[in-house]
Amino acid sequence: MAGAFDFVPAIAALPLLAFVVSLFAGQYMPKRGAEAGILATAGSLVLSIWTALTVAGITGSATSYNENLYTWVAGVADGAVTLRLGVLVDPLTALMLVIVSLIALLVHVFSLGYMNDEGETGLPRYYAGLGLFTASMLAFVFSNNLLMAFMFFELVGLCSYLLIGFWFREDGPPSAAKKAFLVTRFGDYFFLIGVVGVFATFGTGLFAPITEGGTVVAESFPQMAEHALEDGESFFGYSAQTWITILGMLVLGGVVGKSAQFPLHTWLPDAMEGPTPVSALIHAATMVAAGVYLVARMYGFYLLSPTALAVIALIGGFTALFAATMGVVKQELKQVLAYSTISQYGYMMLALGSGGYVAAVFHLTTHAIFKALLFLGAGSVIIAMHHNENMWDMGGLKDRMPVTYWTFLSGSLALAGIVPFAGFWSKDEVLFEALIHGFGSTGTLGTMFLVAYAMGLLAVFFTGFYTFRMVYLTFHGDARTDVARDPEPVGWNVKGPLSVLGIGAATVGLINMKPIADLTGLHIDFLHKWLLGPEEGGWPALTSTGLHHYEELMHNVAGIDPAYPLGETTTLLVSALVSLSLALAGVLVARSLYNEPEPVEHTDKLGGAKTLLMHNYYQDEYQVWLAQGVTVPLARAADKFDQGVVDGVVNGISSVSLFTGSRFRRIQSGVVTNYAALMTLSLVLLLVVFVVLGGGV
Amino acid sequence: MAIQTQYFLLLSAAVFCIGVYGILTRRNALVFLMSVELMLNAANINLVAFSFHHGNLTGQVFSLFTMALAAAEVAIGIGIVLVLYRNFEDIDVTKAATMRW
Amino acid sequence: MTTRPRLATDVNYVNGLAALALFAVMGYVFMTSELGMPAGFADGSITASIGYAMFDMLDQAAIEAEGFLVAFIVIALVLDAALDGAVMLARREDDESVVAAITDGGRPLSGRESDGADAETATDDVTGGDD
Numbered sequence A: 001m002a003g004a005f006d007f008v009p010a011i012a013a014l015p016l017l018a019f020v021v022s023l024f025a026g027q028y029m030p031k032r033g034a035e036a037g038i039l040a041t042a043g044s045l046v047l048s049i050w051t052a053l054t055v056a057g058i059t060g061s062a063t064s065y066n067e068n069l070y071t072w073v074a075g076v077a078d079g080a081v082t083l084r085l086g087v088l089v090d091p092l093t094a095l096m097l098v099i100v101s102l103i104a105l106l107v108h109v110f111s112l113g114y115m116n117d118e119g120e121t122g123l124p125r126y127y128a129g130l131g132l133f134t135a136s137m138l139a140f141v142f143s144n145n146l147l148m149a150f151m152f153f154e155l156v157g158l159c160s161y162l163l164i165g166f167w168f169r170e171d172g173p174p175s176a177a178k179k180a181f182l183v184t185r186f187g188d189y190f191f192l193i194g195v196v197g198v199f200a201t202f203g204t205g206l207f208a209p210i211t212e213g214g215t216v217v218a219e220s221f222p223q224m225a226e227h228a229l230e231d232g233e234s235f236f237g238y239s240a241q242t243w244i245t246i247l248g249m250l251v252l253g254g255v256v257g258k259s260a261q262f263p264l265h266t267w268l269p270d271a272m273e274g275p276t277p278v279s280a281l282i283h284a285a286t287m288v289a290a291g292v293y294l295v296a297r298m299y300g301f302y303l304l305s306p307t308a309l310a311v312i313a314l315i316g317g318f319t320a321l322f323a324a325t326m327g328v329v330k331q332e333l334k335q336v337l338a339y340s341t342i343s344q345y346g347y348m349m350l351a352l353g354s355g356g357y358v359a360a361v362f363h364l365t366t367h368a369i370f371k372a373l374l375f376l377g378a379g380s381v382i383i384a385m386h387h388n389e390n391m392w393d394m395g396g397l398k399d400r401m402p403v404t405y406w407t408f409l410s411g412s413l414a415l416a417g418i419v420p421f422a423g424f425w426s427k428d429e430v431l432f433e434a435l436i437h438g439f440g441s442t443g444t445l446g447t448m449f450l451v452a453y454a455m456g457l458l459a460v461f462f463t464g465f466y467t468f469r470m471v472y473l474t475f476h477g478d479a480r481t482d483v484a485r486d487p488e489p490v491g492w493n494v495k496g497p498l499s500v501l502g503i504g505a506a507t508v509g510l511i512n513m514k515p516i517a518d519l520t521g522l523h524i525d526f527l528h529k530w531l532l533g534p535e536e537g538g539w540p541a542l543t544s545t546g547l548h549h550y551e552e553l554m555h556n557v558a559g560i561d562p563a564y565p566l567g568e569t570t571t572l573l574v575s576a577l578v579s580l581s582l583a584l585a586g587v588l589v590a591r592s593l594y595n596e597p598e599p600v601e602h603t604d605k606l607g608g609a610k611t612l613l614m615h616n617y618y619q620d621e622y623q624v625w626l627a628q629g630v631t632v633p634l635a636r637a638a639d640k641f642d643q644g645v646v647d648g649v650v651n652g653i654s655s656v657s658l659f660t661g662s663r664f665r666r667i668q669s670g671v672v673t674n675y676a677a678l679m680t681l682s683l684v685l686l687l688v689v690f691v692v693l694g695g696g697v
Numbered sequence B: 001m002a003i004q005t006q007y008f009l010l011l012s013a014a015v016f017c018i019g020v021y022g023i024l025t026r027r028n029a030l031v032f033l034m035s036v037e038l039m040l041n042a043a044n045i046n047l048v049a050f051s052f053h054h055g056n057l058t059g060q061v062f063s064l065f066t067m068a069l070a071a072a073e074v075a076i077g078i079g080i081v082l083v084l085y086r087n088f089e090d091i092d093v094t095k096a097a098t099m100r101w
Numbered sequence C: 001m002t003t004r005p006r007l008a009t010d011v012n013y014v015n016g017l018a019a020l021a022l023f024a025v026m027g028y029v030f031m032t033s034e035l036g037m038p039a040g041f042a043d044g045s046i047t048a049s050i051g052y053a054m055f056d057m058l059d060q061a062a063i064e065a066e067g068f069l070v071a072f073i074v075i076a077l078v079l080d081a082a083l084d085g086a087v088m089l090a091r092r093e094d095d096e097s098v099v100a101a102i103t104d105g106g107r108p109l110s111g112r113e114s115d116g117a118d119a120e121t122a123t124d125d126v127t128g129g130d131d
Helices: A004-028 A034-055 A091-116 A123-141 A146-164 A172-202 A221-231 A240-258 A267-273 A276-285 A287-297 A306-327 A333-353 A357-384 A402-416 A422-440 A443-475 A492-511 A514-520 A526-532 A547-558 A568-594 A602-606 A608-614 A616-667 A672-692 B005-025 B029-054 B058-088 C013-032 C046-054 C069-090 C116-130
Strands: A065-073 A083-089 A210-212 A215-218
Touching: A004 A034, A004 A065, A004 A083, A004 A091, A004 A123, A034 A091, A034 A123, A065 A210, A083 A091, A083 A146, A091 A123, A091 A276, A091 A287, A091 A357, A091 A492, A091 A526, A123 A146, A123 A276, A123 A287, A146 A172, A146 A240, A146 A267, A146 A276, A146 A287, A172 A221, A172 A240, A172 A267, A221 A240, A221 A547, A240 A287, A240 A306, A267 A276, A267 A333, A276 A287, A276 A333, A276 A357, A287 A333, A287 A357, A306 A333, A306 A443, A306 A547, A306 A616, A333 A357, A333 A422, A333 A443, A357 A402, A357 A422, A357 A492, A357 A526, A357 A547, A402 A422, A402 A443, A402 A492, A402 A568, A422 A443, A422 A492, A422 A514, A422 A568, A443 A568, A492 A526, A514 A568, A526 A547, A608 A616, A672 B005, A672 C013, B005 B029, B005 C013, B029 B058, B058 C046, B058 C069
Parallel strands: none
Antiparallel strands: A065 A083, A210 A215
């Protein structure tokens, strides 16, 4: 029986086909290749929804799937590593597949308005890039092993590079593309070492065990790590605990790079040089999510290392606050959104680090929707403003582009975390999980979580502030330029995706309204149930990627437990109220400062702090300094070593053979007599040897 | 009374070494040819000697072929010497060094 | 002007020592070898037997031998080819005429130019020298 799972590879294959079609035949299509992309992503969306329904148990009996499909390096010897491509489908995968293909579809449609209607050239290249990106991202999502994930992780990075640098004739985009590529590559370098480490340690990169008829035929590396921890094994001279932490931190390098976490976040704001739909698809909703998704994918592994968890939580909390403060002073619409993206991914990392698996996935979902919405809304504004992104040149767009305004407002409320929009529910859950686990966990781990929580909580205020500063500056007040007074109208292909996402941003939070569920006793925390499974015991325990298994691990290995200082319900409500009131405070401050006909730049009052913030805390400067002051001399020294010692030895050896060769060359005199003499002497020598040895008899 | 085989061998060795001596010490291509001829005939002596030694005519027949081959070799060799002379105006083997490194 | 054979003076005696050494070793080996007395041929005509052996008529041969018909044919062809080759090599490229072999011991001829008249004189001189 061909079920939905047999078609999972097609989810990625369709956009790949679109990539090929757009690349080679795009020139001859009326929309320059967009048709292929739209059809393919629509197909992917349908297949993804079918897959999700199957996982939910509605259209089939099997609710998870994990198979190796293709072996591309077969290990021959015992203990040799076999490298495979395979498909893993579980609730997390299914959810992510739907998100990615939905956003990809909407972005393709939006691109019709943003790129085609603006008369851009090189569109087949653009749509080919989008297609390849979508294919790689979807394949990354359903990868069943770490190496395959790594390969597609790199491919999405490549697509990001290609698409950021789409306008390669200008100065900014190529440089931004190069920066994005290099910075993420720096993180991926550690990821690669981590992948090799995992393969060397466990001999497999499977995220989940492969089962046949209820028995495990191939174990997954998180499981093996778990057993190793139980048995007190040691790897390469380290205890299992330490080694797992090392591997986890190495893989985390790739995560930090891709998800733009401190200190490798610097590429994301620059990546805004790319076309806005690309920013929406790649740099807000999907590719940046790859890092967080990877941590969620191998969460069973990270749970074995409390140290790694604490680091993740701290990075997340710090990034959330750090990026939010920079968003406060930015003048360009997309820059604000870029920093808010960094900040929001910080929340997800915070949630993952502090044991809030559901919260992280929830925030991933809602953020994908509302951030894609905000970027597309920004794209709509940018079309209207003739590609001027400076918010100080806007103003009063509310009446002139109502669809954009209302949808953008929906996204902004979600981003700021105002009830009942999506961001409120998810962000509240993130903070709540960090809080209760901070109180409940023992020792330093709990303290770390509380510190991270405090930073995350503070960031809520800034989020509310910069979001509404952006909204007020863009849409309210008087139009400050002629263009803003008479913006260019946008078409259906812009409004359509905006409306879909606008409704989504308002409602997607309803899938996991935990506070309401706790208050009323209704079981409406659907996402929790989705990840937990239809019955008690969770998702097929054999896949070991279920929430149930993670909760056990959290308690048993990581030592993370919830604690409610004010009782369960009260704590929940207090936490929600605190974050909501902080968000509202931010919004109100923004309103009081910027909701006037002629707003002035109040951030000027910050003085030196503003300069610091405008320069992004001199992050770029110190990284350039690191590159030029430390790496270049290091590289030069290495070069000297290479040239002097390594090449010296090699050249020395070769000069020996050159010298002996030049000496031996002399017997090749070209004079027959000399050859004959040599032959004669050799024959004499040979005969003498035979005689001495007794004739060889 | 037949002569012992090793004396034939000694003779052949002597003829052969004279040929070798000629090749080693002279530079004239024609002398080379003659020396090679000597060496071939030393081989012929060996063939005939062992033919007699084993009472089998094969060696003798073969020595006839060797002579024919030597004739062919001389024909070609002299042709080469001619060309050599035409190109280098000399038949000193050490002078023909155009194709040498 | 006639030339006559002269003693070679540009002889490399050092290389010649190698030939002497070879002779010494071979002589030592042969004289110390114990081959025994030769078996000799059976009664009958050796020449006739060689003829039979060359034409593969071994049953009529008086003395034991092997058939050499193929080698005979091959040698015939090789000789023919060698003759053709020699003629081809000896032919002058420019005037297609066959030139007699010059046996002047490799001594450079003074004033020998590529024009035909001089070459003829030189040939005459050398031929005279050989007489």
